[in-house]
Structure formats: C-alpha cells, structure tokens
Amino acid sequence: MKKKIIVLGAGYAGLMAVNRLAKLNQNYKILLINESDTFVERIRNHEFAAGREVPQHKINNLIPNQVELLVDRVESLDPKSKTIQFASAKKKHNYDYLIYALGSTSEANSNNKSLAVNTRWKASELRKSLKGKQAGNLWILGAGLTGIELATEIKESYPELKVGLIDKNLFANDFSSQARNYLLKTFQKMDIDFLENENFEIHENSIFLSKSKTKLQADLIVQSFGFQCCDLGSKSDLKVNAKNQILVDASLQVAEYPEIFVAGDSAYVQGSHLRMGCVTAMPMGVHVAEMVHRSAKGLPVKDFLFGFAGRCVSLGRKQGLIQMTNTRDEPNSIIITGRLGAIIKEFVCKYTLFSICLEKYFSFRTYFWPKG
Ligand SMILES: Cc1cc2nc3c(=O)[nH]c(=O)nc-3n(C[C@H](O)[C@H](O)[C@H](O)COP(=O)(O)OP(=O)(O)OC[C@H]3O[C@@H](n4cnc5c(N)ncnc54)[C@H](O)[C@@H]3O)c2cc1C
Known part of the structure; x- marks a missing residue:
C-alpha cells in the first residue's frame, strides 16, 4: 500500500522535505499543508517591511506534481489516531508519517497590536x-x-x-x-x-x-524578541519547550510517536547547538525526508548532523557582515564586511530558493550541508 506522508508547513523546511521525499520514492502519497498558496521568503521580511519589492513564489511552482498542496490552516493534531484536522476541510486526514514544519512566529506570545517582522x-x-x-x-x-x-x-x-x-x-x-x-x-x-x-x-x-x-x-x-512557535504541539500531547518548540531526539523524531518527525524552527533537539534559522531548517527538512524513507523501509533512523560555518547579516542593501564561526556557531576573528559582505549575503538568500528548485527539478540528491 502507498504510504501517506503529510507535511505541515511549506516554509524552508517543509519544501525541502517534500522535494526530497518525492525523489526518494515516486509511490509516496505526499500531502503538503500550508495556510497560503505562496511561499514566504521570511529571510526577506525586513526588506519587505522597509518598502522593497520582494518577489512572490507560488508554492505549486516549487514542488513536483507528486506532491498535493492543500491550502488550509492546521487546527489540531491527534498523534494517537494519526489524524490532522484543518480549519475549513471537515474531513480529518490520516497519515502514516507526519513531518511537522510549521516554523515560528512571535504572535503566540506577544500583544497582537505590536509591530514585528516575524511573519x-x-x-x-x-x-x-x-x-x-x-x-x-x-x-x-x-x-x-x-x-x-x-x-x-x-x-x-x-x-x-x-x-x-x-x-x-x-x-x-x-x-x-x-x-x-x-x-x-x-x-x-x-x-x-x-x-x-x-x-x-x-x-x-x-x-x-x-x-x-x-x-x-x-x-x-x-x-524583535526572537521567535516563538504556535501551541499546536503542546495542545497535541507533544512535549515542548518554553518557545513551544517540539522536543525531538537527535534524529529529529518524536520519541513517543516515532511516525512524527519535526524540522525547522519548530524542532528542539535537547542539548544541541542548533538555532532557529533557515540555515538549519533546510538541512533538517532534507534529513527528516531521508529518515521517513528509511523508517518506511524498516531501516533504523540516523542522527541529524550539522556544523555551522558563519553568520550572514545584511546591513541595508549596500553593506553586510559575514561572521565566520566554528561548527558550533562560536564566532572567530574572521569577518567579511562592506560591499563584499552584502554580495555574499544576497548570494546566500538567492541560494536558498535556488536549492529548493534544484531539489525539485533533478532526480538525484542536490542538497548537502556541512556535518560538523
Ligand atoms: C526578518 C528575518 C530575517 C531572517 N534572516 C535569516 C537569515 O539571514 N538566516 C537564517 O538562517 N535565518 C533567518 N531568519 C529565520 C528564518 O526565516 C527561519 O528560521 C525559517 O523561516 C524557518 O523555516 P521553517 O521552514 O521552519 O518555517 P517557516 O519558513 O516559517 O515556514 C513555516 C510555514 O508554515 C506555515 N504555517 C504556520 N502555521 C500554520 C498552520 N497552523 N497551518 C498551516 N500552515 C501554517 C507558514 O505560513 C509557513 O509557510 C530570518 C527571519 C526573519 C523574520
């Protein structure tokens, strides 16, 4: 029987996950859920807020035909019966595997009237x-x-x-x-x-x-106090931390519900050096796809390995700062600044979208990251 895999959230992690899954097995039934039909390049939200034009991308153009997109809001998750309920669809959806990649917003905790750029x-x-x-x-x-x-x-x-x-x-x-x-x-x-x-x-x-x-x-x-996840995880009997991130083991699997994997800002690996960012969300998305595939084949899952290389900060359009780090994200004395810093940062932003497209179009694995 075809395995049904539901992926919640079409951000950096969710899109990488569905694109990798589709190439791992063309028989998977993959359902991607997102509250809008447009991919938000969150890493450009500050540019958008400052009045710049930021291109919009229809999610359907970023995923293969094998993936069905359902535009709806996830309302509830019942891990015991392996079902998801959406805001407008009356019927519940069952899954064999669930990839939870709903990202993070500050709205759960902050006064909604406040200005922010998280979403x-x-x-x-x-x-x-x-x-x-x-x-x-x-x-x-x-x-x-x-x-x-x-x-x-x-x-x-x-x-x-x-x-x-x-x-x-x-x-x-x-x-x-x-x-x-x-x-x-x-x-x-x-x-x-x-x-x-x-x-x-x-x-x-x-x-x-x-x-x-x-x-x-x-x-x-x-x-701009940092990111906070929505409370869907805690409401669904999943263990969460103070930021509402779901607690997962080193393979990004939920210990109590091994058919659930979490990727991106929503995932918290206890004691790890990982931080929220698309820099970690994209490799996590690919990793959980690979782990679902292994698990479906009856193979043991593997730990998510990741090493940082640096942080890229835009300082307006003309300047930037690249802070080189060790694999645990600790800064060293090497920095790249000025115009070159801005060019590198813009290249990294473009590369995120490019990577999602590469994963969609090529039949072989195109995305790799430093394992640390
Ligand atoms: C201004 C700004 C600049 C940033 N710059 C950087 C940077 O330079 N480098 C870096 O690494 N990171 C950066 N980040 C952080 C980065 O954007 C996030 O870490 C990244 O988006 C996380 O990816 P994700 O896939 O986990 O979640 P997201 O990209 O947030 O995707 C989650 C998706 O789930 C959808 N969703 C959420 N709830 C529901 C629901 N209930 N039902 C249906 N759909 C839902 C959302 O609409 C969204 O499409 C920046 C963030 C901001 C705001």
Whole structure:
C-alpha cells in the first residue's frame, strides 16, 4: 500500500522535505499543508517591511506534481489516531508519517497590536505604517540578527526617521569583537542609536527605560524578541519547550510517536547547538525526508548532523557582515564586511530558493550541508 506522508508547513523546511521525499520514492502519497498558496521568503521580511519589492513564489511552482498542496490552516493534531484536522476541510486526514514544519512566529506570545517582522503579514503592517513617514522616532526592541538587519534596512529606506535599537543585554555579545566594532561603526555612520543593557517598559507612544529612568518618545515600536512557535504541539500531547518548540531526539523524531518527525524552527533537539534559522531548517527538512524513507523501509533512523560555518547579516542593501564561526556557531576573528559582505549575503538568500528548485527539478540528491 502507498504510504501517506503529510507535511505541515511549506516554509524552508517543509519544501525541502517534500522535494526530497518525492525523489526518494515516486509511490509516496505526499500531502503538503500550508495556510497560503505562496511561499514566504521570511529571510526577506525586513526588506519587505522597509518598502522593497520582494518577489512572490507560488508554492505549486516549487514542488513536483507528486506532491498535493492543500491550502488550509492546521487546527489540531491527534498523534494517537494519526489524524490532522484543518480549519475549513471537515474531513480529518490520516497519515502514516507526519513531518511537522510549521516554523515560528512571535504572535503566540506577544500583544497582537505590536509591530514585528516575524511573519509576512506583520511585516506588511509595518510597511504600511512606515509608508510616507518623513519624520519621527522608531525604536526596535531586541538587537538580535533580525533587529540589526531591520534597523539598517529601515534607516536606508527612511533616512529622515530617527531609528534606534534597545537590548536588555550587551549589544552583539555573541559576535567577535571585530564584528561588534564593525557593527557599532556602521550604526554610527548610519546614525542609528543603540542602547544596551537596558530594561524597558512599553507605553503608548513612549518607552520607559527603567535602569536610566528615561522616557523615550516613540512614534513606532517594533518588537524583535526572537521567535516563538504556535501551541499546536503542546495542545497535541507533544512535549515542548518554553518557545513551544517540539522536543525531538537527535534524529529529529518524536520519541513517543516515532511516525512524527519535526524540522525547522519548530524542532528542539535537547542539548544541541542548533538555532532557529533557515540555515538549519533546510538541512533538517532534507534529513527528516531521508529518515521517513528509511523508517518506511524498516531501516533504523540516523542522527541529524550539522556544523555551522558563519553568520550572514545584511546591513541595508549596500553593506553586510559575514561572521565566520566554528561548527558550533562560536564566532572567530574572521569577518567579511562592506560591499563584499552584502554580495555574499544576497548570494546566500538567492541560494536558498535556488536549492529548493534544484531539489525539485533533478532526480538525484542536490542538497548537502556541512556535518560538523
Ligand atoms: C526578518 C528575518 C530575517 C531572517 N534572516 C535569516 C537569515 O539571514 N538566516 C537564517 O538562517 N535565518 C533567518 N531568519 C529565520 C528564518 O526565516 C527561519 O528560521 C525559517 O523561516 C524557518 O523555516 P521553517 O521552514 O521552519 O518555517 P517557516 O519558513 O516559517 O515556514 C513555516 C510555514 O508554515 C506555515 N504555517 C504556520 N502555521 C500554520 C498552520 N497552523 N497551518 C498551516 N500552515 C501554517 C507558514 O505560513 C509557513 O509557510 C530570518 C527571519 C526573519 C523574520
């Protein structure tokens, strides 16, 4: 009998998973579920928010015919009966294997009125709020990778705006001192303020800094506190961490339900060095496809091995920073900056989409990654 594999989420992990699965066995019945028919290049959400045109890609153009796309919202998952319920389809869907790749958004935890760029919908709200703004203060709360990329992108598009970043920790403390100095110099040149080691309270049109007892005028406040997953996993009897990521073993399999594999931002391997990012989501998507295939053939699953090489940060369209790291994502003193950094970052962004297409079009395995 044909094995039915349901893949939840057509982001970086889900698309890589279905494309790899389809080439591993042409008899698999593969159902891909996504809430929209368009693939969101989340790594470009800050560009989109800052007013740039970002191309849209229909999911059907990125997957082979063997994969059926169902545009719907996943409402519930019952791992005991191996069924999924969708928002608009009345009938439940059964699966032999499930790949859970619903990604992450901040909406589960944050006040929905807040501006953010975690989802395209949120990014488009920010885009609308920014449109035509000639003056005013915009503060970004949280100076991680997304906060840094967003601040520089907005400042480049809206030079008249006063843009600032606030973080409760030391700014860029997980970069090398060379990279931190470069970021600080870039901020200075671009006239972007930054406040580090500060606790803040959000008020209407202002931010109160509790350490320095200062009130900052804020016309726009953007939250960039990191990613949070939806609560579908916890509601479905799956074990999750504080970010609602589903706990999986080293092979990305759910220990209690071995027919469920999790990939991308939704997966948490305890004690591992992996972080949320499309850099990990894509290889995880391929790995879970391979593991479903092994499991379907009665073979034992294998651990997911991954080694980082570097972090790519855009600083507007003209500059970038490449921070080289060891395989555990710890920074070293090698950085690439300026125009070359921007070119490398743009190449990496284009390569993500290109990799999804390569996996679709070629009958042999096209995607590989450093195993660390
Ligand atoms: C501004 C920004 C810049 C970034 N830059 C980088 C970067 O430079 N490098 C890097 O590695 N990472 C970067 N990231 C992180 C990266 O985008 C994510 O880690 C990546 O998208 C995770 O891939 P995923 O497949 O797990 O999830 P996603 O890409 O989020 O895909 C999940 C899919 O599931 C769908 N979905 C969710 N819930 C449901 C539901 N209930 N029903 C149906 N469908 C649903 C979503 O619509 C989406 O299509 C960035 C993120 C942002 C926001």
